[in-house]
Amino acid sequence: MGACTRAGTRTKPRGGRMSRLASAAGGIGATRVTWRAWMVVFILLLLVTLAFIDRMSISLMVDPIKASFGIDDFRMGILQGPAFAVFFLIGSLPMGWIVDRYPARWTIYFGVTAWSLATIACGLAGSFTELLIARCLVGLGEAVLQPASWSLVARLFPPQRLALAISVLSSGAQVGAAASYVMGGVLIAQATAIAADPLPVFGQVESWQVVFLACGVLGVAMAFLIFTAPRERKAGASSDGTGNAGLGRFIRDNRVFLVCHFLGFSLLCAMTYGAAAWLPTLLMRSHGLDVRTVGTLLAAVAVTAGIGGFVFNGWWVDRAFARGRKDAHLRHFALVGAAVAIIGGFGFSLGATAVALVLCFAVIQFLQPFSGVAGAVLQIATPPEYRGRISAAFILLYNSAGIALGPSLVVFLSDRVFASSDLGPAIAASYALLGSTAAALLWAGRRHAAAAAQRGTDPATHQDSP
Incomplete structure (x- = not known):
C-alpha cells in the first residue's frame, strides 16, 4: 500500500482503486455499496427529518402555547431555544460514549423512542414547567442520532463513498426544516377540528397539543425502521484493551x-x-x-x-x-x-x-x-x-x-x-x-x-x- 507523500496528499495504492483499501480495512465498511446500505441511509434520512420536525414545529405554535399557559415571549423563547439546545449539547458527550459501547441499531432505536415519548409529553403538558422539562428531554434524546448514524454508515460504506452517504443523511436537516413548516402548517390547520372532540387515549386536548402528539406517535412507530439495518458486533471496549x-x-x-x-x-x-x-x-x-x-x-x-x-x-x-x-x-x-x-x-x-x-x-x-x-x-x-x-x-x-x-x-x-x-x-x-x-x-x-x-x-x- 502506497504511503502518503511529503507533497501531500496523493497516494497510489498498489493493485488498483480505493475499494481495495476498503476491503482490507475492517473498520470501514464493505468492498462495495449495496442497495441495503442505501436503504439504511434513506431510513436515517427519515429519522433526521423527523428529528428536525420535532425540534422546529414549536415555532409555528407560539401564540396558542402562550395563550394556554399565559406566558410571555421571553419564556416562549426559552422553550424554542435554550431548553432544547442546552440539553442537546450537554447530552452529546455521554451519548458518544454510549455509541461506542453499544450497537448502533439499539442506540438509535432507544434515542428515537425517547425523544418521541418526550414529544408526546410536550403534547400532554399542563403547565409551562412541564413543557419546559419535556423540551429538555427532546434535546437530550436527539443528541444520540448524529454520532450513532455516522458510526453506523461508516460500517456500510467504503471510504471513497462515505462523504456522499453521510452528506445525504445530513441533508435531512434541510428537509426537516422545510417539512416542519409544511407538515406543521397542515397539522395546525386541521388541529382545531381534531381537538374539538376527545382523542382516544389522550382525551380532550388543545389544537397545539395535537401537533406534538401526532409527531410523537409517528416517531415511536418509525423507530422500529432502524432494525432493517444489518447487525453489528460491539466489543464494549477498545480493540487493544x-x-x-x-x-x-x-x-x-x-x-x-x-x-x-x-x-x-x-x-x-x-x-x-x-x-x-x-x-x-x-x-x-x-x-x-x-x-x-x-x-x-x-x-x-x-x-x-x-x-x-x-x-x-x-x-x-x-x-x-x-x-x-x-x-x-x-x-x-x-x-x-x-x-x-x-x-x-x-x-x-x-x-x-x-x-x-x-x-x-x-x-x-x-x-x-x-x-x-x-x-x-x-x-x-x-x-x-x-x-x-x-x-x-x-x-x-x-x-x-x-x-x-x-x-x-x-x-x-x-x-x-x-x-x-x-x-x-x-x-x-x-x-x-x-x-x-x-x-x-x-x-x-x-x-x-x-x-x-x-x-x-x-x-x-x-x-x-x-
Missing part, C-alpha cells in the same frame, strides 16, 4: 489534524449561523420585505441550494478521495472557506438590492454544507471503538460555536465596528473573517488529515468487523 488510554493516545497522535478539523469546521458553522440569523432582519429592515416573503425566499434557498450543496460536496470529495487525494476532505473546504470569504465579503458589502443579497446567500448555501464531509473524514481516520466520542466532541464544538459565536459576532461588528443599523457590512465582515480563518486552519491541517486517512485505511491499523 487499553480503553480510555487508547483514546488518549489516538488524540495525541492526531492532535494537529483534530485541532485544525474541529476549529476550521466550527468557524464555518459560526459563519453560517451568523448570516442565517441576521439576513432576515437585513432584508426586512433595509430592503422593506415583509416577513412572509423573507420566509418563503429563505426556505426555497435552504431546500434547493442547501440540499444540492450537501449532495454535490459529498460526491465531489468522494471522487477526489477515490483518485488518491487523501487530503480531499479538508482541502475542499479550505478552498470553499476562501471562496465564501470573498463572495460573502464583497456580496454583502456591495449588494444594493434584496435580489442580489438572496442570490449571494444562495451561492454560499450551495458551497458551504460541510457536516457530511467533516463527519466522513472523522470516521475514516478514527478507529471504530472511538468514533462515537470523537464525533460527539466535534458535534458539541461546532454547534456551540455556531450558536454562541456566529450571531453575536455579527451584532458586535454592527454595533462596535460599523456603528450602523445596516447589517450588510457586518455580515460581510463576518463572512470574510470567519471564512478566511477557517480556510487557513483547514489548509494547515490537510497534510495531517492525509496522514490520518492513510492510517485509517491501513488494514494493520484497526481490525474491526461489523
